[in-house]
Amino acid sequence: MGRLRRIFRYYLLSLKFDVKTLFAYPEAFWMAAFTQPLWAIVQMIFIETLYGQTSNFLGYSKYDSYMLYGTYKAIQSLAVMIFYLRLQDLTEEIRGTSQWSLDMMLLKPIDSQLFATSGKYWLPELTNILVGAGMVMYGLVNEPRMINGLQILAYFYVLFLALIVVYVLYFVLQTLLFWFDYLQVGEAFWIRMQGFGKYPRELYHGGLGVLVNIAIPVTLMGSVPVEYLLGRIPYTMLAMYTVVVAALFFLSRWFWFFSLKRYSSFSS
Amino acid sequence: MKYWRTFLLTIQTELQYRANLVLWIIEGAIAPVVMVLAWFVVLGNRSEVGGYTRGDFITYYLAVTFGWYVVAGTFSQMIGRAIKMGEMNITLVKPYNVVLEKMVREQAWKFISLLIALPILAVVTYMFRSYVTVSLSGVQIFMTMVSFALGAILFAIIEATIGILAFWFVEIWPIADTSMACMNVFGGMLAPLTLMPIFFQRVAAYLPFKYVFFVPVSMLLGKGDNASFELGLQVIFIVVCFGIYSLIWRAGLKRYEGIGG
DSSP, rough: OOHHHHHHHHHHHHHHHHHHHHHHSSSHHHHHHTTHHHHHHHHHHHHHHHTTOSOOOOTBHHHHHHHHHHHHHHHHHHIIIIIIIIHHHHHHHHOSSSSSSHHHHHHHSHHHHHHHHOOOOOOOHHHHHHHHHHHHHHHHSSSSSOOHHHHHHHHHHHHHHHHHHHHHHHHHHHHGGSSSSSTTTHHHHHHHGGGGGOOOOGGOOOHHIIIIIIIIOGGGGHHHHHHHTTSSOOHHHHHHHHHHHHOEEEEEEEHHHHHTTTOOOOOO | HHHHHHHHHHHHHTTHHHHHHHHHHHHHHHHHHHHHHHHHHHHTTTTEEEEEEEEHHHHHHHHHHHHHHHHHOHEEEEEEHHHHTHHHHHTTTTTHHHHHHHHHHHHHHHHHHHHHHHHHHHHHHHHTTTTOOOOOOHHHHHHHHHHHHHHHHHHHHHHHHHHHGGOOOOOOHHHHHHHHHHHHHSSSSSSGGGGOOOHHHHHHHSSSSGTHHHHHHHTTOHHHHHHHHHHHHHHHHHHHHHHHHHHHHHHHHOOOOOOOO
């Protein structure tokens, strides 16, 4: 219990610190807050372009697609807000070119994975989360339907699983730095892989389908939760998703500790 | 010669990180693959959508993806950093332009990436050989190549202009991000412009982004309505954008206070 309280205190203090930084440099926040939702607008234009040519896209109406993308955007932005900064810094910490050395992180009386990969917040993403939530509401309002409590619960549970998948994906990519001298592409690769989550899961077949629907289920970010919300997937599938995501998380954690053995410190 | 040396040096550096280059190419190919899959779904049993067949969609996104290595790049941030960090101080007193140097470095990176990407392009084209059909006359091929070259010049000027805005702004990434979003929508990187809602097609006609990617790729597909007119417009946009760039550069230099370097 004491350990949990310490972790909670760590996250709370980090958040307080980031909010203070935000008030010290509000320009950066506002610039990011206004420009980042642009990519949501780009995708909305793509949705309008697609539905200018068809009325049904793999069983999704235009408003279903808005819900799908809104869900994807909200969960992606939440992941960026919570994990992005620390995970982005990790490459330089491993290489020893950051102000913060990984040695320092490993010596703290807190779980090394937790400390090295979370606890620094990118608050401008709040606008993207709101944009995503707004798109979900827009889709629901324009095409009203009956949704029960269980469907809503399943929706949020899948979002929680999606958050873990997005985290694990970036975490593994960045941990690869223990094995490669230089791998600048991690962040871009992470963002691109998430891109598979922007579309219905039925879009992907064969090996690609297995990869993005089961092995690294990025479709949990949009398509799967929306289908739960609309009551289109059996609840039994939740067990499979839970097992896959748990396995991914524990594998990534194992990979982190395994890779740490390879880490050789220089200067700190 | 001095820029040529920079080009060669950057190539040597980039060759040290070959795994990184290959991963960048895979990363760059993911989005177009998804786009093609999406358009295939929209096509369904139809032979074409808005004048685009399956082959056209594949060729379009292939051209955009691999054309990126010829036309585009991301050097505005490098220019911005050179201004922000005072790196420019050294170059100001030498017969050496920091903007050109960053441009050349980017071209070297792209050149190596393109060389690695070419075999992938060949394999993909072979896999979809029954769909991909490009039949152009000698004149059309020449016009397409000229159009790609003009698109590259226009893109370089836009990037350089964003980069030198660092004379006024501490962070230029939001501007670069906005420009990239515009390039996606109005430049046809997201989807062929002629399939987009009519409002965006109208706005795109008055912006330079369309002339970076969409015009050369349309020529490659043989869909350019009036190729020489489009080439003329590309030249006009280059002249206008370069004029704007020159004005900003001169005003920026007067404002510049070098720290460090």
